[in-house]
Amino acid sequence: MKKLNSIPKNDGFYMPAEFEEHEATILIWPVRPGSWPYGGIEAQAKFSQIAREIAKSEKVYMLARNDHFEKVCDVFRDDNNIEVLNIESNDSWARDVGPTFLKNKEGLIRGVDWQFNAWGGDFDGLYADWDKDNMVASFFCKKKGYDYYDKQDFVLEGGSIHSDGEGTILVTESCLLSGGRNPSMSKEEIERTLLNYLGADKVIWLPKGIYNDETNEHVDNVCAFVAPSVVVLAWTDDENDPQYQMSKACLEVLTKETDARGRAFEIHKMYIPKEPVTVSVNDLEGYEFEDGEDVREVGERLAASYVNFYIANDRVLVPQFNDENDAKAVELLKRLFPAREIVGIEARCIIVGGGNIHCITQQIPRG
Numbered sequence: 001m002k003k004l005n006s007i008p009k010n011d012g013f014y015m016p017a018e019f020e021e022h023e024a025t026i027l028i029w030p031v032r033p034g035s036w037p038y039g040g041i042e043a044q045a046k047f048s049q050i051a052r053e054i055a056k057s058e059k060v061y062m063l064a065r066n067d068h069f070e071k072v073c074d075v076f077r078d079d080n081n082i083e084v085l086n087i088e089s090n091d092s093w094a095r096d097v098g099p100t101f102l103k104n105k106e107g108l109i110r111g112v113d114w115q116f117n118a119w120g121g122d123f124d125g126l127y128a129d130w131d132k133d134n135m136v137a138s139f140f141c142k143k144k145g146y147d148y149y150d151k152q153d154f155v156l157e158g159g160s161i162h163s164d165g166e167g168t169i170l171v172t173e174s175c176l177l178s179g180g181r182n183p184s185m186s187k188e189e190i191e192r193t194l195l196n197y198l199g200a201d202k203v204i205w206l207p208k209g210i211y212n213d214e215t216n217e218h219v220d221n222v223c224a225f226v227a228p229s230v231v232v233l234a235w236t237d238d239e240n241d242p243q244y245q246m247s248k249a250c251l252e253v254l255t256k257e258t259d260a261r262g263r264a265f266e267i268h269k270m271y272i273p274k275e276p277v278t279v280s281v282n283d284l285e286g287y288e289f290e291d292g293e294d295v296r297e298v299g300e301r302l303a304a305s306y307v308n309f310y311i312a313n314d315r316v317l318v319p320q321f322n323d324e325n326d327a328k329a330v331e332l333l334k335r336l337f338p339a340r341e342i343v344g345i346e347a348r349c350i351i352v353g354g355g356n357i358h359c360i361t362q363q364i365p366r367g
Helices: 038-054 066-075 131-144 187-198 242-256 281-286 326-336
Strands: 022-028 059-064 082-086 100-103 109-115 148-155 168-172 202-206 223-227 230-235 266-271 315-320 341-346 362-365
Touching: 022 038, 038 059, 038 315, 038 341, 059 066, 059 131, 066 082, 082 131, 100 362, 109 131, 131 148, 148 187, 168 187, 168 223, 187 202, 202 242, 223 326, 230 242, 230 326, 242 266, 266 326, 315 326, 326 341
Parallel strands: 022 059, 059 082, 109 148, 168 202, 230 266, 315 341
Antiparallel strands: 022 362, 100 109, 223 230
């Protein structure tokens, strides 16, 4: 294992698409009391369900901190395709704190270690201490023997990028240009960094994400590749919903843009839940917030979106919210992924933590 200071694009490495074959998926056991109510009992059961679904077709690494390691080993003792690793973290957002994995034409896999600052650092970050989260990517690469690129001088979360594996990257301006990420860099400098470190040729800048998304509107909640030049876009027909104008602005960009190979986008609208998902009195009573941590309030709208699905090797895991649009999301994904099983996962207990299935998973491509 080596820490590399060269540029991935110059080395012939690029970020594959999520729908390409995986070697494994990373998750992190949820325990943070400010994210997971009532000691995280419900979230832990849901993370376990998700891990076991993914493990049906690929290896799963479940990261657990010291004080929960033995317990988590017991949970998965009979699951041969789930390996528990003792790696410290502050919270459980593997997408954002884990390595971004790249590959080359020969099938060699490398990671990228970005700087993580809790979605905004001192400017508008969501908790005050993120040192352990910022070390997850490098620790994982060292433990599992992956060479990795050191990009600790650039703030980026995995949920803020989507790749088609053919040179195109999706991002949102609201996130990557926020004051808590890389404020000393211009948009052009940020784009050049993405192209160099993701081995890409074009960045598509969507203006917005999902309403009230506390990550400054990650792209993985609003738009995702399901195939080269084919995307799903979070949508609502309700013009009175604040999401309407946000999604409309993204649609206008996608309609005019082409991907890195000059292809127009095929856009599929994926309707958000009909009824907003909000923080309940019961939820609020279960949180334990630390000093300096972003807090919630009863009735607060959560950034629930079906676009936050995860593509595993032979199945797609899609959030469900006990809403009339749940079935529509499943049916759309069945049409878009005819060779994969579509698995609906009741996911309210994940969204109360601030994200969803895509946010808690990070894929390692097969070499």
